Amino acid sequence: MHEGAELTLPPHSTRHIQVLRLQPGDGLTVFNGEGGEWDATVTRMGRQDVDLRIGAHQPGDCELACPVTIALGMPANERMDALVEKATELGVAAIQPLMCARSVLKLSGDRAEKRRAHWQAVAVAAAEQSGRTRVPTVAPILALDRWLADVGPTTGARHVLSFAADAAGPATLLQARGPVLLLSGPEGGLDPREEALARQAGFAPLSLGPRVLRADTAPLAALSLLGLAD
Template identity: 60%
Template sequence: MPARVFVDQALPLETVIDLPPGPARHVQVLRLQPGDALTLFNGQGGECSARVQQMGRSQVSVQILTHDPVDRELARHVTLAVGMPANERMDTLVEKATELGVAALQPLVCERSVLRLAGERAEKRQAHWQAVAVAACEQSGRTRVPTIAPVLTLPAWLANGPVRDGMSACVLDPRAGTAALPETGAALFLSGPEGGLSDAEVQLAEAAGFRRVGLGPRVLRADTAPLAVLAHLSLRSL
């Protein structure tokens, strides 16, 4: 199977283009040679077959051949808003959520958060997580890259009114017991960090239009609960 590479630019058919620096390095790391096939996608839908034309020290030229309008996305728009788990768990959460079809991910700082980011540190981590999402799309076959939003505090995010008309909004709360998840339409799920959301935060979410749902009798980790929801929705859409 040809390597898949994300290129954030137009991909006109039957033309030769120079890859941007990031994708060019990716192709070089893969040790592709002139004549080798690869697949390019730009997040606008579908993917293009291409062929390496020239390899230089820092320049890689490819010929765009054909476009395949393949669609491997979830049939519905699902957003995760997550209290960021610490250490490498957030990287894993972004990677796996992308594989499972999330459309957007909102990192949050909550009352009980261990990982607290702001300013330049937050911007750097956002850029890093966006790159993780791109790599997961390249691996999984997705043709649209989820958006990793800037880090916000939970109150600031809720104040922006994230619940839109026609959207199902759920806050994951193990104290809620087991409740049915929304099976159709756009959906937004809020989950807490290590230690969960406080009572005040859950009440704030409910006031903003969220309803409490539980995922069963066991308490899931901060990086497990949102992935369990996505896995369920992904399988239901098959």
């Protein structure tokens, strides 16, 4: 994207502009997911598409000071959709869907890719709604064991949500000063073998308190705390 470029918006963005009842000549701002915004002007309103002329780039973003990746055992039904939406609004940088021993939702092949693409579209829409100029990446679905084997060394902190007696308290997240990789289990949590594997991969156990949170609530609670570390 560059100043002076002509752009045809995709269908989901077209619907948003139609709801706002914009007309040719009206101004708006757009983003391409790489940071900052662009001034733009509507040049044509079609029934199913809209053409824009791109203006000047406006730098700046509203990202978390600590980039956060959430790796989680996918909750079932509509809960994953809501989790992706809310995590995007709260500033997550990336989401890694996982299949775990206690996972209810099991996906593979074309079904897995279709769901991943659907969740990526949910993230795009949530970024637009919340004013973010960077869209979090929803990674391909993996089995937890394979992901842990391939995750490799990373900078920053690694935490696995846990009820273990040696788990650090939630205040730990308020002290984050670099990238954070957070692992959260599915309904029923990680089983003992999976948590042991996570610890071997460098994930420090972390508790969010004495209450049992749903699989789609726990990562959002942790992400909210990390937002306070800005």
